[in-house]
Amino acid sequence: MKFNPNTLKVTLPAVAAGLIYGLFCRFVFGWEFGGMGNGSEVFAVMSAAFIFVVPVSLGFLMMIVHRKREGLRFWHYLILPWMPGFLFLFCTLLLAWEGIICIVLWIPLVMCLSSLGGLLAMLALYLIKVRRNRMYCATLVCALPFILAPVENLKERASEIRTVRSQVVIRAPVDVVWKNIERVPVITEKEHRFSLVHLMGFPRPIEARLIGEGIGAVRHATFEGDVLFLEHVTEWQRNEKLSFTITANTENIPPDTFDEHVTIGGPYFDVLNGGYEIEILDEKTILLHLSSQQRLSTNFNFYSHLWTEWLMKNIQDYILEIIKERCEA
16 A cells, blocks of 8 residues: 555554554453453453454544545555554553463454454445534444443353364374373473464473373373363273363462463363373274363354364374374384
8 A cells, every 4th residue: 555644644643543442442341340240240351342343443433533535445444444453452462461362363353343344434434424423423333342242241151062173193002102191291392392372372281190090090281381280080991092071270370371361261261171092093003082172151152162173173283293203202
C-alpha cells in the first residue's frame, strides 16, 4: 500500500483509537469483578464476547474514525485494521496480560475479525451519510462486547471430552519398548530438540518416575517449571498396554509457568487420562500408540479444540520420538 505523508498522519490517530479501545476492553474483561455467585465473572477474557466481538469492534472503530477515506480501496478496509490489532496483542504481551500461547492462538481470529469490522465500517460509511449518525453507530458497535458479555454469562460453559492419538514405528524388541514407557529416565539436554510448542511457552518433559508396579501404581511425570502430573495406573498389561488417569499437581506449579487461561486442571482445560498401547508388527518392529483425553470448557469449543488438539498432538509426538530414539539406540 502506498502512503503519502498526509495519509500516514491521519492513519496513526485511527490506529491509536483502535489500540486504546482494545486495551480498555482487555482491562475491563481482565478485572475480576461482577461475580454472579457461581464462580464466574460477568466480564471474562475467556468469553465469546471478548474473544470474537472485541476484534470486530476494534476494526470497525479504526476505519470509522479514519479521517481520510478518499482513495481507500476495498483491501485497505481489510488490511488496515490489522495495525491496531497487532499492536493490541503486542501490548497485552508486554504488560503480561496474556502469555505467548494465548497470543498465538488469538492471532488468526484478530486478523479475520478485525478485517470483518473494517468491512462493516465500509458498509456503514456507504449507508450512513451524516457524521453524527456514524458516531452513534460506532458507539453502539464498541458497546456490543459489554452488552453481550452479561447475556453470555447466563449460560453455563459447555464441556467436551476429546481424544488425541499419536503413534510411532519403533524398530526394537517389545520388552525394550515396554521398559521405556513404564518409566522415563531423565531426558538429557542432548535428547531435546526444537519444538514450536515449547517455544510458545509449554514446558518440556523431564522424566516419569514409577512408584509401585501394576494397577494402582503411580507415575510422577515431571516437566520443566516444577510442573508435576500424577498418573495413577488403571491398566497394566506387560508388553501390551499401560493406561492411567492424569491429575495436575497445580499446588506446586509456579503461577508464571502457564498462562492463566490455558492452565491444565483449570476451568477451561484439563487432561483427564492417557495411555500407551503396543502393537507388535514383527519380532523387532513395534507400532507404539499414545493417546490422551482432554476436557475443554469454553463458549467457543468449536475453535479452541483445534488448538488444544494440535497442542496435545505435538506434545505426544515429541515424547514418542524420544522413546523411539532410546529404544533404537
